[in-house]
Amino acid sequence: MTAGLDTPDRRGRTGLDRQGRDLTGNPDVRIVDVELLSSDWYVLRKTTFDYRHADGTWTREQRETYDRGDGAAVLLYDAERGTVVLTRQFRLPAYVNEHPDGMLLEVPAGLLDGDAPEAAIRREAAEETGLDIGEPHLVFAAYMSPGSVTERVHCFAAPYDGSKALAARAGVAAEGEDIAVVELPFTEALKMIRTGEIADAKTVMLLQWAALEGPFKAERDPRPGLGEAPSRPDVAVSTTAD
Known part of the structure; x- marks a missing residue:
């Protein structure tokens, strides 16, 4: 029995090796296996997949992914x-x-x-x-x-x-x-x-x-790299530091 797979991990999760197995959006990628490496708090997986290159050849690849949510x-x-x-x-x-x-x-x-x-x-x-x-x-x-x-x-x-x-x-x-x-x-x-x-x-x-593009967008110097938001001498520096 493995925590995060068939028994809950400390966050109550199971089946963590199933995410990513059913991906079908890219015909040049075939998921072969997903292995759970760790689920101490966030989730570390190792995925094995076949990848078709531009010349048509297929290679088998492995990548580790760290999943902490968005x-x-x-x-x-x-x-x-x-x-x-x-x-x-x-x-x-x-x-x-x-x-x-x-x-x-x-x-x-x-x-x-x-x-x-x-x-x-x-x-x-x-x-x-x-x-x-x-x-x-x-x-x-x-x-x-x-x-x-x-x-x-x-x-x-x-x-x-x-x-x-x-x-x-x-x-x-x-x-x-x-x-x-x-x-x-x-x-x-x-x-x-x-x-x-x-x-x-x-x-x-x-x-x-x-x-x-945002709230401090200003007319820009036409010379490359010289555009900058205008200084505001009427605003005092107000910094709350450590």
Whole structure:
């Protein structure tokens, strides 16, 4: 008897080796077998499949996939003041992979956990920043690491009321969250992408969207690479740091 297969794992799941066995959308892919490697919390599978190449030859391949469910993220902005709200929290995988201290600046985000994306992002924004956000706008949905991770992140943008004082820290203590709430001028956040101070993919993508198409879209310098949202000298830097 194996937990996650014929007996429940610690999250009550069974039959975890059946997902992906019945895929038929691509005639050049034939699923041969799905093996459950781990279901400690999220699910690690090894899939064996036959793949037909462009020259017509078939090869047998194996890939491991990590399934943690889909997620949602939101860029919180105050267009009047020219500011955005981000979070700073410790990320062990980044720390292991050469990030100096593992403390990443990110947009609020989290897993759907059975909720619709919009409901999930309202929940995560409240938990991670203490803010009740305005109407979320779906910007895009993207696979963040499609070579190995199944997760698709639904990326939103939503206004927040910058006239109210921000909490210094937020997060769900029972889940081990210890999150600093950081408000930045949008132009400073863009510069932090260039310096590497912002290195989280979903955050980079949403900030770039905000400059190109979103609330901070500006007339652009016609020279390649020089377009930037206008500075707002009337807006003071307001950062709640660790």
